Structures are given as C-alpha cells and as structure tokens.
Amino acid sequence: MPQSGQFQSLFSQKLDRAVFGTYFLGSVVPTAFLAAVLHQYVLPGFGQDGLATTGLIGMLLGVGVLSLASFFALRRLVDTALKRMKADNRRLETILTASRDLSGALHTHSVADTAAQCAIALTDVGAAYVLLQAGRGKPLLVCESAGQDPAPLYQANQETIGEVLDAAVASGTPSFLETGDATGRGPSAIAVIPLAVAGGLRGAFVLLHTEPGAGFAPEQVDAVTSLAGFVSVAFQSADLQNSQRNFFSRVTEILVTALDAQLDQGDARAGHPNRIAAVANSIGRELGLAEEPLQRLHFASLLHDIGYLKIDRALHFDPSQCKAHPLLGFRMLSPIRLWQDVAPVVLHHHEWFDGSGYPEGRAGSDIPLESRILLVADVFDKLTHEDFECPAVGVSEALDQIRAGTGRQFDPRVVDALAAIASRGELVA
Ligand SMILES: [Fe+2]
Missing domain, CATH: 1.10.287 (Helix Hairpins)
Structure with a gap:
C-alpha cells in the first residue's frame, strides 16, 4: 500500500x-x-x-x-x-x-525531543532547541536540542540568543535577528518562537541558521508556529501525566506503609516491598525490559500483597485464606485506570513455571513475565531476610535454593538473570 x-x-x-x-x-x-x-x-x-x-x-x-x-x-x-x-x-x-x-509522548523530554527534531525538518536550520521554564518566574533553560553540535553553538552565542529570547518572551510573539555572520562559525539568523500555555509561558523554540546568508521564509515560520501550538498542548498533557504519576507514587507509599502495619511480621518485613522492587528492577533491566514494563513491575512489586488488606489479620496464617490475596489484590487495583496493567501482574505473582501455582495454575509464558520476575525477587528477599519461621541465608545460599526450583517454580531465564546480577556483586542480602 x-x-x-x-x-x-x-x-x-x-x-x-x-x-x-x-x-x-x-x-x-x-x-x-x-x-x-x-x-x-x-x-x-x-x-x-x-x-x-x-x-x-x-x-x-x-x-x-x-x-x-x-x-x-x-x-x-x-x-x-x-x-x-x-x-x-x-x-x-x-x-x-x-x-x-x-499525542503519544508521556514524558516532558520525549515531547521536547520530538519538537526539536520536527523544527529542524520544517526549517532546515542548523540547530534547534526547546527551552523550558523550570517553574513560575524562573529562566528558560535548554531541555532538548537537535542539529550539528548544538550545545557549543548555543554556548558560544548565548548572549545574542538571549536578546532575541527576551524580545520574544516580552512580546509573546516570534522574534527574529539576522546577525550578518558570513563566516559560518556563528548563526546567520536566529528565530525564537514562544510556547504558550493557559497559565502563561511554558517554553520557547530557538532556531539557528548556520549557513551564511540563510534566513527564515514566512511559510517556515508559519509552520513552526503551528507546531508550537501542538507542542504546548503536549507539554500540558505531559505535565498532567507527571503530576498523576507523582500522586500515584505517594498513594502507593501510603498503601505500602498500611500493608506493612497490617501484616505486622516483625522488623524483617519492614522495607520488603521496596527491596523486592529493587531486585525485580535489576532483573528486568538484565532481561532488557523497556521502561513501560519496568514501571509496571515496580508498582506490582510494591503492591503485590495488597490483597492482604482485605483478609482478617487473624486469618493471615491460614493457607486456604491466604491464597485469595492475589485475586483480592487484582480486584482492588483493576478498577484504577493507572493500575489496570499492574493488576494482572499482581494476580499471577504466585503462579509456578510448571503450572502448579495459584490462582489459575498458569504455566510458562502464559504467566506474565513481570509476575515471573516478581516471584523470584519475592522469594530471594524472603530467603535473605529473617522472619518468624526461617533465619536469613546469604546471597549464595539463596541462589542455590532458587536454582533448585528452576523450571518447576521459577522461569530459568529469570533465575539466570538473577545469577548474572549476583555474579557481578550487585545483590546484597
Ligand atoms: Fe504474595
């Protein structure tokens, strides 16, 4: 087609x-x-x-x-x-x-990167920069750039660029300067296009022509001004996503603290979710997981036992009752939009690789990879930290015990990743 x-x-x-x-x-x-x-x-x-x-x-x-x-x-x-x-x-x-x-960019830097690349494509300038305001009333700083050696070019001409930038910020409209530089070492023309949002200024495009005699055609300026509108909306969306992520991180912390208090398994339990999250993150990176599944794995590690909040504390040591906690956790998380993709990882964190786990008895690759990683990280942390029933063992002993369950309880690929991390001395008990 x-x-x-x-x-x-x-x-x-x-x-x-x-x-x-x-x-x-x-x-x-x-x-x-x-x-x-x-x-x-x-x-x-x-x-x-x-x-x-x-x-x-x-x-x-x-x-x-x-x-x-x-x-x-x-x-x-x-x-x-x-x-x-x-x-x-x-x-x-x-x-x-x-x-x-x-529209698909979730982070400020990915919005800025796309914007800088696009500005180059629209204007054929030698270098494009996206500047952002770190906070209300603060100066604009370079967030992303594109082109040939943009950093030294910006630094060498900071004063001249600053004058055009000040003019654009003061007027809220695009500002231009033809420097007359014919050496090719400095910019021959500078354009600054403000990025405005509802609350005021969010940032600006800075575009530098480096070809002697080059200038900005009106249609190029119109195109970048149109782009600036899209970029401003994308920054607002990314800012909103960022504050939502911060909100959910804080809420997760509160829930994890409540969970620790509810489980009340002694001092060794304290910090268990955060330690699992750290080990799971190392395994995920060793296996080459992208940022999105790593985020999912992080929240699932912190919240994997959240279902215990729905079980009477007197029944916490009753195996038949405890087995309900993955499903209870899934039901608590799945109605929340930002945790919808975390919920299945929590649901399957007690599935075994050979299909003998619970709640669904899934096997092999039918179990989400993040759940297989979470299981290994969970068991590793339990083995290396003392609880009411077992004394703590060292990293080497814990690895041996986990290796004994490879292919039965644990995914061999995940165990190999844990062993590789341990061999580099990156795991501590
Ligand atoms: Fe669990």
Missing part, C-alpha cells in the same frame, strides 16, 4: 501530466490546426502574390513562436507552483506526523 509520501508523489506526477496536456492542447494543437487551414484553404487564394504569402507565413510563424513561448513560460510557472505545493505538503506531513508522535 502506498505511503502518504508516495501518494503525494503520484499526485504531483498526475498533476504535472495534466498541466502539460492542457497547455499542449491549448497552444500547440490550435497553432498546428491554424497552419493546416491556412495552407489548405487560404494560401491557394492568394495565387502568385508572393509578398502576401510571405506575410502570412511570417504571421503564422510569429503566432507559433509566441504560442510556444507562452507554453514554456506557463510550464515554468506551474513547475514553481508545484515545487511550492510539494514543500507545503512536506511541511504539513511533518506537522501531522509530529502531532501524532506528540
């Missing part, structure tokens, strides 16, 4: 052919037709009047030359218009792609 760029190319080719055909039919064909009519019907009527014949032929040639000249002139105009249209289409396509990428 053709991509949008291919569609654009096909469209341009068709338009080009149509324009050529129209002018050919409108100028060359009528001229040829006129010549044929004159030759067939008019010229014979002049008889031997050579002067009149020459005059007519000259007039005919003149009309033909003018017609052809206008044909080529019009083709040139159409070519220029087509080139402009193609450039506009490219810019539009770049903005549409950027708006799609920006």
